[in-house]
Amino acid sequence: MTDLLQSALQPRSVAIIGASDNIHKIGGRPIDYMRRFGYQGSIYPINPSKSSIQGLPCYAGLRDLPEVPELALIAVGADKAVDSVAACADLGVRSAVIIASGFGETGAAGKDMEAHMLQRAQRSGMRLFGPNTQGLANFGSGTIAGFSTMFTEVPPLDGPIGIISQSGGMSAMTYGLLRGQGLGVRHVHATGNEADVTVGEMALAVAHDPDIQLLLLYLENIANPDMLAQAAAYARARDLPIVAVKAGRTQDGQRAASSHTGSLANEDRTVDAFFRQHGIWRAQDPHEQVRAAGAYLKGWRPAGQRLVVISNSGASCVMGADTASDHQLPLAQLAPATQQALGDKLPGFATTDNPIDITAALLSNSGLFGDVLPAIAQDPSADLIFINIPVAGAGYNVAQFAKDTAAFERQTGKPVAVAAWQTNIAEVFKQHGVLTYANEQEAIGVLAQVAKHHQLLQQAAPARPAQAAQSPALLPPHSGPFLSEVQSLDLLAQHGIATVKTLLCTSASEVADAFAELGGQVVIKACSAAIPHKSEHGLVAVNVQDQAHAMALFEQFSAKMQAMGVQADGVIVAAKHKGQHEFMVGAKMDPVFGPVVVLGDGGKYVEALQDCAVLMPPFSVQEAQAALAQLHIAPLLGGVRGEPALDTNALCAIAEQVGALLIAANGRIASLDLNPVMVSANGAVVVDALVECAPGV
């Protein structure tokens, strides 16, 4: 499969259907580009009304070519494109790029046309790119099967970056931004409607190009997460970072995306969880994506995330510290020896603590950077270095600062970023190969990104468990979509999850016995798979302290269920379990991403407050702990007001087990809702649970 894609990126021959002599037209530009950008294979213009195009022999039709082209670029309108695809498929063309719009993005009829075209291609094993795409460009091979005007605006330079985008506009903009930074770009591919080849499959192909050191993706919807996960796993194994933009982050954005591409919306927190699980860094937009590109190409391996801030302005030290906090980077606590060394070098009124304010003394002593940086180099707590130069110019020996900074970076391998808004100052640092940014938000943001992305990739991806063979015992018999509460709790207990002690009673006398067994305070609930939300029907009594009352409730609930005409399993008597805090653990099969676990604050306001984190199983207890630490209620976890710390390990273990259960169920469970899960200082217990089975199971 990757071979096929690679052959589409460096084919021995390309036919252009709808070729034009006009190098500004869609059918003319790719020919011009390929000749200018060094394509070494055969170019076959096809146009029935011309004998030569741009100085090349032109052919009337596909069948007139001297050989079967490996790649066809179809640069004709939608209707003709369908016919061309058929002709290509018949001839044995291996890949075709369809530029035309007017397919799936326009509605049902267009979708049908697109599906039909795909079928036609698949019958002969031909792969399709697009339709509705700006096409492919590989500046390594000179294969430009696309028409972006940006390659004229900003001349190409082959380099270690690959761009793969569902949007042609964004692939062009990202290319332009990178080139504007002076970075070389090899791959610029737009996948358009993705009738066949997706960003994920393209990413896997490009990841096989050994020269590529950074992959940038732009997505508006993720239809095939497995392929993208496969690409991420391959890239991770060969140490190739992926930074992705997934637009449509918000409701308004998703609405706009659906009218742009007609695609279904992905739940955004699930997208975050998916990217995190696969070590893909999510950038907000292409600007943020491109901003960090230079830093990735440095190949830094930061040992930690502790930042050192150095400036010749006290105010910039203050704002550097603020910005470090914004990006959740701790300031490095410099060792006493470092501070001593700094004190020896800096004037008396400078700060030797971090942030290091070398003050305007820099104006009179140009060696200060060269003096200060070696002291920092020795300090084991200095993981990341940020230098802020808000004011310099005539009188400052900027070349010396830049030289000293570059030497420090070379010798220590520590990530360094400089903020210098004055372009003449920034230019000097750039000439010495030091990364510079317009301000501290950008510079520190980039340092935070590379450090945190590195950490994310260091975490071993938990192995996905082999999907369990369907165990007949897994799901008990059930008539509707839901298991009853007793069945739901039993299922959890069978999988090793602690549940509250619960007795199912089918008579008042059984209730009396259960009350006696469970002690002075119990919860009584109706039990029927047909009533998943019992409390809404007044079928829960939470604080029953009296045996006679318990028995009366049996009669009352039984009568009510009978009146509702539902099949009743009986009445549950459950031990009253008092934990310190109520949590919830949910899990569901996402239609795109599959098993997804939600972990958060529990109780009756779960839906309203949404204080929860999304995790993609399998995940480790540590990852669940990290997710808990981001919740609004996180400050309570360690114990406050004299309360002991909560046993979040037990809670996270339940979340992990629920994820494993959903995977093992192999599609037969649609969702699980454990709420509340009572967590105390020792342990976590599921008090109520509802399991929803997949339709037809």
Add this chain to the structure above:
Amino acid sequence: MTDLLQSALQPRSVAIIGASDNIHKIGGRPIDYMRRFGYQGSIYPINPSKSSIQGLPCYAGLRDLPEVPELALIAVGADKAVDSVAACADLGVRSAVIIASGFGETGAAGKDMEAHMLQRAQRSGMRLFGPNTQGLANFGSGTIAGFSTMFTEVPPLDGPIGIISQSGGMSAMTYGLLRGQGLGVRHVHATGNEADVTVGEMALAVAHDPDIQLLLLYLENIANPDMLAQAAAYARARDLPIVAVKAGRTQDGQRAASSHTGSLANEDRTVDAFFRQHGIWRAQDPHEQVRAAGAYLKGWRPAGQRLVVISNSGASCVMGADTASDHQLPLAQLAPATQQALGDKLPGFATTDNPIDITAALLSNSGLFGDVLPAIAQDPSADLIFINIPVAGAGYNVAQFAKDTAAFERQTGKPVAVAAWQTNIAEVFKQHGVLTYANEQEAIGVLAQVAKHHQLLQQAAPARPAQAAQSPALLPPHSGPFLSEVQSLDLLAQHGIATVKTLLCTSASEVADAFAELGGQVVIKACSAAIPHKSEHGLVAVNVQDQAHAMALFEQFSAKMQAMGVQADGVIVAAKHKGQHEFMVGAKMDPVFGPVVVLGDGGKYVEALQDCAVLMPPFSVQEAQAALAQLHIAPLLGGVRGEPALDTNALCAIAEQVGALLIAANGRIASLDLNPVMVSANGAVVVDALVECAPGV
């Protein structure tokens, strides 16, 4: 006072103490600057070892001058500066700028020296700027009593912007960034240690300059909020927007600020509340501050905050919608007539809904902007216009787009911002006077800022009530710092705040009567001003349902208080009040800002969860409502899961009354803590309260 400051900004004569022939030295640069930048008054260099400096007659000392200079720029070291200040004061100099470092920022000895210098100046009515300052610069009068190298790096241009900064570095950087945008700047003043004149007083002075249309402030601490408030009120009255950076937003930043200036930290949420109350927009850093400058100078008065997004790229439409959500701008719902008009103009596959994707058809039809914008102009819901051009270049008639955009802006007065990262594209729009930004985050951020700042300034600032004459009846007698619970609740009740029904009992039989009066379920608490936190001592029983139990608790609590050796008022029997949600209302005297009110989620985790908003009284119920809407628990306010909406008006009225009470107390109340305030569908009732009196009251 403002007259005095204005005379310091356009004095008839300036003496430079420590004048130098070298125009790169601190004592030489201001003379060079004043002569180059058009200062019309007399310049008197003072240096005992020279007879002329930079071609001007030089004087040995102040007393040798032909007249008393209005302003003295003291450009000598700290020790000599103290003497120079004394000499200036003796001679009747009206203002002095002290450049030297080595004063308050270095510690206690420096602080003493600074205070002594200030006293000396005040004795003769002379005003001080600095010490530790880069000085003052007024490009309107050419008075440059400062030495920033930035005026050489970026040539000045007089214009409608004033910069006032505690940091010289930030004043220079902000000046440079504005000039880099081509904007003119008149005032660039650094206040340094603010021994005397503060940013606030300087802002008031500069606000009196009728040519100034935008004031930019940089602060690391606010020591004198009243003066800043006065400046803000004056500016607001003359329609002059103020945008302030207050660095030290975070703990790390505050620590860095305190080692930079030795100043006390301001509580950051209180700073936010202060700025909001006074209509000052808070920017994160000088870059953000400068970014919006051009938009302020347009003088736009947006009717609302509904955004229209227009792009030639579908992906940019998606990201525009995402970014609008990031900035809490709703997308305008275009009227059917508008959509009809757009449909007539745009190709069939374009979107006529907002965001408006005019598609790459722009390449072949350059008139599309001119076609689309008039339709938007008619739509009453289109408050703000954002145009995103991620890809253009050869073949696009950018000049036409820019001309059409400028015409639209001129004709409608609606705010328009363009994102165009390609500098050649941006340049064309700029030439037509249209604001352009590198990306949608910046462009939409600026539109959001001007719209929301306009809205903030439209809200009538609530009149500060005249401080009440000290009413002898206000605070009951108390021995320690706290009032007892009964006294606290009584005080609130006297001020019209609803409190829970509470009976103070001094015998078991009174408890029995109280139990009978209040009904079947009561709360029993010990009452002693010496035990402000009763529950920590086990002196609260929340759920007493039995008269005998109530009487027993009286004996138990009384014995315990006796054992603790504290003065006991008795035991409280309170009606058990069940609201729908527990809130808290707190208030305290901030050492800098005075009365501050905190409103938020209540209960026992108040301190841990910090789900609260800070408001500066006096504020309106509407402002309190807006603050509530930002809380984590905001989704509960309207009623969820079948619950009715909470009576937040009653809650906000309590917060307003508590603020008024704290103001009226005129410093005698240190803090109030109302927690919980039980809020239901009808009303809000204070269930527990603790009033702390100011020391010595």
